[in-house]
Amino acid sequence: MIDLSAPPAFFVLADARAPSCLVPGIYGQPDREGLVAIDIVVTHGGIAEVHPAGTPDPMPRVELGGRLVLPGLVDAHTHLDKGFIWPRARNPDGTFAGALRTSDADREANWTSEDVRRRMDFGLRCAYAHGTVAIRTHLDSIGKQTAISWPVFAQARAQWADRIALQAVSLTTIDHVLDDAEFQPMLDAVASTGSILGAVTYMTPSLDAGLERVFDAAERLGLDLDFHVDETADPTARSLRRIAEVANRRRFEGRIMVGHCCSLARQDEAEIDRTLDEMATTRISVVSLPMCNMYLQDRVPGRTPRWRGVTLLHEMKARGIPVMVANDNARDAFHAYGDLDLVETYREATRILHLDHPVGDWPRIVTSTPADVMGYNSLGLIAPGRRADLLLFRARSLNEFLARPQSDRIVLRGGRAIDTTPPDYAELDDLMEPRNV
Structure with a gap:
């Protein structure tokens, strides 16, 4: 199993589901929620290729099992x-x-x-x-x-x-x-x-x-x-x-x-x-x-x-x-x-x-x-030539995605999983004493 916090230079996010409106190109018939099944080839932190799910590839694979992926x-x-x-x-x-x-x-x-x-x-x-x-x-x-x-x-x-x-x-x-x-x-x-x-x-x-x-x-x-x-x-x-x-x-x-x-x-x-x-x-x-x-x-x-x-x-x-x-x-x-x-x-x-x-x-x-x-043409889609800034969810459908908070999501930045722990509110305690408010 690939450790996404320290991934290899080349790997495939295999059998992902993503909204077809966010994946330029044709990758088979979208399901009833508009999701398409894709493999995402990640190379040196970028998206090198996107293929229909199940496309043969010799690279190491992270098997997502039909789980949802969104762009940053x-x-x-x-x-x-x-x-x-x-x-x-x-x-x-x-x-x-x-x-x-x-x-x-x-x-x-x-x-x-x-x-x-x-x-x-x-x-x-x-x-x-x-x-x-x-x-x-x-x-x-x-x-x-x-x-x-x-x-x-x-x-x-x-x-x-x-x-x-x-x-x-x-x-x-x-x-x-x-x-x-x-x-x-x-x-x-x-x-x-x-x-x-x-x-x-x-x-x-x-x-x-x-x-x-x-x-x-x-x-x-x-x-x-x-x-x-x-x-x-x-x-x-x-x-x-x-x-x-x-x-x-x-x-x-x-x-x-x-x-x-x-x-x-x-x-x-x-x-x-x-x-x-x-x-x-x-x-x-x-x-x-x-x-x-x-x-x-x-x-x-x-x-x-x-x-x-x-x-x-x-x-x-x-x-x-x-x-x-x-x-x-x-x-x-x-x-x-x-x-x-x-x-x-x-x-x-x-x-x-x-x-x-x-x-x-x-x-x-x-x-x-x-x-x-906002003029960020390199953001917002899952497509070749873009950074592998992606969100991976346990949800296998949009209904599952919307039903729970998804607090266990994996966030990739440049293909590498980051720490998704939000900062502690206690960090700001010394600023919170009201003054004339």
Whole structure:
């Protein structure tokens, strides 16, 4: 039996099952869940060849017995600067307003360079242990925090370059982009690090002017855009359509990602159609954050929530709009739980959003779609010429995969099994004493 923690230079992962949408080429008829049976030839840490299962090969074989294999996972929306603060900054009532107040107070009191660095590194080690190969994180870029968090991110990106590809997005309100004292330092940080320009959009008298200024800057500097959009149950929140209209009118050539878009699910069909029609002619992609928004949205003390807090992924996908799901927050005021595990997120998204019967190509939403949207063309698929960054599961079907947490998965990086033990929360105990929060 091959020890995958110290594998030979050449071996075959034999009789694997993988979603056909993640394996370019034809390898026989997919089963009822869309899985194909393949052998994966690994050479010097890379995928050299992919064959139909059972293809003769003289190399040493790891017999998987029909078990599921996925490519490394891609997380398109996180907040590595906010994460893992729960013991010192608990949301008092679980509401969105409570999360804003608590997070703002914690940032002012505690977010030093060392605090952000340690918590960001902790989050990255969690994601790495779970099998994530690329992450986009939003960074609060308000007041003094811009000068603190962006250098920390740049350092983390360099330190993690051979393990997790990192992107950053500036995060401020659409009102703040009209304030030169706020906007210019943020823009400088984004441009100097080759990052993505972002803001939170909502229905404010400043929305149109703020959007024009953000698009002006993105066009001038050649930046992509990423917005937090309409994270509310209010059906009158319609900044999503405004973004699409501006992008179409300006013929914006960059990529635009929009996250949350919760209010769209609360609008009537005519308004939904108008918004989706506008979006379908742009380069807009959508990321839903089901676990975080299930936690925050429609929370009223003593009352059972009436809706799920997620956006219309089925309808968007049917119109050719790229859609994804991602982790968002972990153990902070916006989401008390989570561990930056995209397997958990995909499992819960399947249940919450009904991404099954049939499964179809929904496995793309945490793999190849975010990889494409984020510009990582070498990630998200099981194909020759790519690194053997793979996740091996005991599950032999997607049903078995979705039924259990899969905490016993094997994560290969460059064909070698890594330690999948997440870091101990106790590492951060000395940071968790609340100060003025």
